[in-house]
Amino acid sequence: MESALAEIEFLALSSNRVMVLESLAEEPHTRSELADATGASQPTLGRILRDFEERRWISRTGREYAATATGRLVADGVTDLLAIMETESKLRPVMEWLPADVMGFDLGRLRDATITVPSRTRPSAPVKRVNEALEHAEEVRVCSHAFNEGTLKTVRERVVAGRQRFNGVFSRAAIDALAEDDVLRVRLCELATAESATIRRHPEEIPIAITIVDGRVYLLVRDDDGVLQAAIDTDDPEVLSWARSVHEEYWNAATPLEPDAL
Structure with a gap:
């Protein structure tokens, strides 16, 4: 040795x-x-x-x-x-929050991934990274424990305009949080009733936040207090296959969101 x-x-x-x-x-x-x-x-x-x-x-x-x-x-x-x-050097700053136990792929597949972290001047940089991709996407699939206002606004506008197909499955807590706000509840209802969108509500907490924008995966990483620490995105085929299988798993276990129930 x-x-x-x-x-x-x-x-x-x-x-x-x-x-x-x-x-x-x-x-x-x-x-x-x-x-x-x-x-x-x-x-x-x-x-x-x-x-x-x-x-x-x-x-x-x-x-x-x-x-x-x-x-x-x-x-x-x-x-x-x-x-x-x-790859390890790139992931090291966010490794402690990375949900590696549920990431069913070799971390080496993230070698060419883009990692966006918040800074003092751009605290919302990770969310902005995802939303910028959503602004031009034709097909979006989301599996998440949260549905933030900016993402809802961007998706609703494109879906209602007929420029995007959207399939989202969210934890019950994420849907309930939007329903508590009068303005956001209306936007959610408009999205849920749009022809090219389907939203499902999962009865349990979803421990991961995945957004698939056309052929690229965006993974939002949060700390134990729920504070967003990074967005990791890649078009690696193995990561994309994993993300699609996770979305399908939660999608099949969820129920359609009925706007009248909000």
Whole structure:
């Protein structure tokens, strides 16, 4: 194990080593091509190539260098580890609130996700991120423990205008909160009676807030006090498949919202 850790340290201490090995794992390169691809100087490249040849990670044919089978194995492992660490670093600020226990996909699928957090100047940035997507969406599916005023306003306007299809399933508490406000109750009724919208009420608390906007998933993350901490969005196919299955699960267990009952 110690020798393996030493090899990991050997690579990790130099971004040039990682870039050279990844480049050679993709296709053969000359030293000049490696210099152009990595920005490393010729003396640095010379040391790196000698070290790699000693480890039998690369071989040379004429003027070209290429990764060996074991070199490609190491390159693949380093690439995977870098992706994992980049994803972890991105998620670290919101990890304590992430509902990982109900997220049925590999967190590595969030590598390219966009994470929007509130700031002092933009405290509502996560909600705004979602609402901006809703303003142009043709098909929306929501599964949530909350239905905020801004989202209701945006969705109602587009649905009533015939520019959006909406299927939302909400916890009973979310519906009741809207029904307590005269203005919001009217908007909710208008949405519920629109031809291209269907709203269902789930009898229990929904522990997650998912919005599927066309082919993109938006996950709202809240802390234990219910304060919004982040919006995470991605178009990763596995995350999208998971979000659709969660929506379907809660949808099937819910009952249609009857506007007369509000």
